[in-house]
Amino acid sequence: MHRVKVRVVEDALDANNTIARANRADFDRHGVTVVNLMSAPGSGKTTLLERALSHWHDGPRVGVLEGDVAGSLDADRLAHHHVPVVQLNTDNGFGGECHLDANMVRSAMDALPLDEIDMLIIENVGNLVCPAEFRVGEDARIMVSSVAEGADKPLKYPLMFRACELVVINKIDLIEHVDFDMDTFLYHLDAVHPGVTSLPVSARTGEGVDAVRSWLAALPDRVRAVA
Amino acid sequence: MHELSVAGAVVDTAIAHAAGRPVSVVTVRAGHLRQVVPRSLRFYFEIVARDTVVQGARLELEIVPGRLGCRACAHEWDVDSPAFRCPRCGGGDVTVLSGDELEVESIEVEEPTPCTA
Numbered sequence: 194m195h196r197v198k199v200r201v202v203e204d205a206l207d208a209n210n211t212i213a214r215a216n217r218a219d220f221d222r223h224g225v226t227v228v229n230l231m232s233a234p235g236s237g238k239t240t241l242l243e244r245a246l247s248h249w250h251d252g253p254r255v256g257v258l259e260g261d262v263a264g265s266l267d268a269d270r271l272a273h274h275h276v277p278v279v280q281l282n283t284d285n286g287f288g289g290e291c292h293l294d295a296n297m298v299r300s301a302m303d304a305l306p307l308d309e310i311d312m313l314i315i316e317n318v319g320n321l322v323c324p325a326e327f328r329v330g331e332d333a334r335i336m337v338s339s340v341a342e343g344a345d346k347p348l349k350y351p352l353m354f355r356a357c358e359l360v361v362i363n364k365i366d367l368i369e370h371v372d373f374d375m376d377t378f379l380y381h382l383d384a385v386h387p388g389v390t391s392l393p394v395s396a397r398t399g400e401g402v403d404a405v406r407s408w409l410a411a412l413p414d415r416v417r418a419v420a
Numbered sequence: 421m422h423e424l425s426v427a428g429a430v431v432d433t434a435i436a437h438a439a440g441r442p443v444s445v446v447t448v449r450a451g452h453l454r455q456v457v458p459r460s461l462r463f464y465f466e467i468v469a470r471d472t473v474v475q476g477a478r479l480e481l482e483i484v485p486g487r488l489g490c491r492a493c494a495h496e497w498d499v500d501s502p503a504f505r506c507p508r509c510g511g512g513d514v515t516v517l518s519g520d521e522l523e524v525e526s527i528e529v530e531e532p533t534p535c536t537a
């Protein structure tokens with residue numbers, strides 16, 4: 194036996210990115226705008242979707258792909274609001290994945306009602322790092338950060354706060370109780386991702402959720418203008 | 421935690437290029453801005469490589485320093501902490517010149533020595 198050096202020079206995420214592009218092409222063909230919704234576990238992704246989509250009359254027809262670690266609790270919550278939802282189980286019998294990748298989304302493609310929707314929102318697995326690395330074929334990414342997590346999160350997890358077009362600051366109804374300083378958060382966010390749009394909301398009380406709805410409703414046109 | 425995902429992507433890339441041959445070294449260039457913790461990456465690399473052709477391979481890791489450039493004033497600077505505004509003009513339209521790579525540069529594989537007798 195002898196050793197041979199093989200030149201590779203390949204992005205370790207190339208394989209994922211190739212599948213993500215294929216997903217994107219499929220979504221484009223059906224005229225579906227895709228949003229990747231990311232956050233730490235429990236920041237309020239599902240609650241925000243319930244709020245934003247339950248009184249959603251005009252605007253794009255929205256479907257949801259739920260990337261839960263296990264079970265279908267989040268999907269059931271949304272189905273309750275008459276939102277078309279497809280469950281993607283990343284459970285491998287041992288708890289499941291820490292993020293969605295392009296191939297998992299690809300595996301759900303046939304189950305998605307792409308002809309009946311204009312927008313697909315993919316709720317990623319709750320995780321503050323890994324989802325930033327794996328594109329799934331989305332047009333835009335939303336990062337939810339709740340005030341309960343503290344004002345220093347952008348500094349600690351710059352990868353995620355840089356990899357998004359919108360930051361939703363959730364649970365503002367709890368601000369007094371958790372000692373969260375909004376200016377400090379915005380200052381750190383600006384250092385990590387200068388100029389990114391941020392919207393303070395309470396998915397619980399509904400405060401600010403209208404602005405998220407408007408942002409979503411305007412997204413298909415914005416994406417088309419760039420393309 | 422994110423090093424497990426990165427290790428998986430690195431090992432998969434190495435497997436794809438090994439074409440079935442046992443791999444003894446994997447050389448990776450990881451940008452400083454990718455927040456890869458070397459010790460943690462090595463730990464997961466070894467675990468993920470188990471029962472594949474990459475099992476037991478040595479991971480050669482080069483961390484590429486972060487360097488940014490300002491589109492407004494053309495200033496370039498090194499970054500060590502997550503501060504992405506231009507320190508000269510305060511502009512936010514900044515490009516990453518280096519530091520966001522996550523690249524498998526090469527692998528070394530074992531091949532049977534051809535019989536020359």
Ligand SMILES: Nc1nc2c(ncn2[C@@H]2O[C@H](COP(=O)(O)OP(=O)(O)OP(=O)(O)O)[C@@H](O)[C@H]2O)c(=O)[nH]1
Nearest residue numbers: 233234235236237238239240319363364395396397
């Ligand atoms: N006070 C308060 N609680 C909230 C708000 N939004 C969500 N919650 C609560 O936070 C908890 C987690 O909310 P979810 O919507 O399940 O969070 P998630 O991000 O979907 O969680 P995973 O999918 O498990 O990562 C629930 O108990 C919600 O009721 C909010 O604006 N204010």
Ligand SMILES: [Mg+2]
Nearest residue numbers: 238239267316
């Ligand atoms: Mg959820």
Ligand SMILES: [Zn+2]
Nearest residue numbers: 490493506509
């Ligand atoms: Zn500048």
